[in-house]
Amino acid sequence: MPEFRQNMVSKEWVIIATERAKRPDQFLQKKEEKKPLPHYSQDCPFCPGNESKTPPSLFSIEKNGAWSLRVVPNKFAALQSHLTTERRHEGRFLKADGFGIAEVVIETPIHNRTIATMELEEVRNTVTAYRERYISLSTTGKIDLITIFRNYGERAGTSLEHPHSQIIATPIVPPHVRNPLYQSQLAFDTFGDCIYCGMMEEERRQQTRVVEETNYFLVLCPFASRSPFETRIYPKIHRSSFASISNEELMELASVLQKTIKRLYIGLNDPDYNYVIRSAPTEDNDVKYHHWYLVIVPKLTTPAGFEIGTGIYINTTLPEECAEFLRGIAT
């Protein structure tokens, strides 16, 4: 029997369409679709030796006299840092210059690695860079929201092979971010606690959607997953902003993130995916009602007209089965 499920925070609904349900292993990606990449690519702007093809580093981690990770301004940025944030009318419409800061995290010098196949140290470097740049950008001024994300593979919207993440800082908090904040605020005013902490308590009680629990993190396929294998990593200690993550948590995040991506990599044969860190707007760094988390969305299905019209996603897998499948993958 199909069912509607509501996302506790955003209040959006999904349809879990069990009648045309697919078994998790039906999402296995075809091997021939992935061509092996070289260790080094001469034309790649992110490979060592080609540093002059990118702007100078904003942050880097070095080892034995060479860089292990670099953060550079995005040369093809959608937003620019020299503009104003003033909003103005064009007739009845509202617009603003495209002020913003866009950076690229070059996660490793090695062209053909990815989160699943990196040394743990490289993943640690990556999340360390996330935190350093997040903190630095949040003190820049004019910045209200910092989004850290990783697009992996063509279906996830990237054409650059070299392992990298992106950071975009904007002077705007859009409704897509604000609406869940209103809802979690309202829940806090009603129940007196963080709705995310309550959700985690419930997930821990039900257990069926939990993929893994570590000292500091809970990994789960959410109750109202919008698509197959949507997976989230929540910090168990209440923190509204990613900026507040401790060193110990950060190091554990690296291994939990790698292990989770590895489960997808092994279980589904290296699917394309996006992941995003959803953190509070910079001015809400320390609020009781928001809770940062990382969401991984493997690109296995195509949202279509119904999703565009209603925002109700039709998901043809049970999150409970996805979690069970992922739990069973030996990493």
Added chain:
Amino acid sequence: MPEFRQNMVSKEWVIIATERAKRPDQFLQKKEEKKPLPHYSQDCPFCPGNESKTPPSLFSIEKNGAWSLRVVPNKFAALQSHLTTERRHEGRFLKADGFGIAEVVIETPIHNRTIATMELEEVRNTVTAYRERYISLSTTGKIDLITIFRNYGERAGTSLEHPHSQIIATPIVPPHVRNPLYQSQLAFDTFGDCIYCGMMEEERRQQTRVVEETNYFLVLCPFASRSPFETRIYPKIHRSSFASISNEELMELASVLQKTIKRLYIGLNDPDYNYVIRSAPTEDNDVKYHHWYLVIVPKLTTPAGFEIGTGIYINTTLPEECAEFLRGIAT
């Protein structure tokens, strides 16, 4: 210079990223990607002679003793019509049985036609079926929202080749639909008129994004287009619900819709697309603050991590250039 633009109704923002802008003709689809389809396919459940492979018709249009169009229940429906609408808690989570009605509009008996290549009569039949089923479903009870949409091509999420649209009726009005309704209500309470009517007035004044204006419809690429060639068809006469469309308007809609899709078909070489009719919830059939419209979203780009995180779409084309390009296509 890149710019932020706000959708007047939803208040969501887009980034028009002119620095990495593409010219409209760079979205031309490759010919070899489209294999020609047969006029008739023996295995197709929607082709004549295979009527037993679908449930009996709910509505049909006949000509010379054969059907020209059929509407049938969706055999692989994500929702089912025999369930209840009761909502209940599972711990802290909210869920409901998957009650709903899902139908398929088989637009023509001819396997290899599409909106752009149909006889005008076939498009007229299609929009007539939309209205008939919309009205019929809205009196069914337990139905709060009716979504009519067409997924065309694999990138738009369909694997069935035979020309068809879908209708899904749900007992739920999700935030994705409700939030813009709140906004347009608020605008009505403030300014005393329909925000969509005001937007059309502004677009008509500025003219740069107007693709076509007919007696009853305004076709435009919206100011805050989320993706290249997003195109909308708005009725000029204020009507909150698609159910209220007059016969004369309906016949004009058929030709305007066909002409608009033809512009995309010729100009971009038959791109995949979704279109959706956004109509008011059934109980708001006659409100002053909502205005139905049809939105066409060609599938030319891939939303990625930033879009997932913020709802801010990065659009690499100017809507003004898309409108100019579409105006220039001889249909």
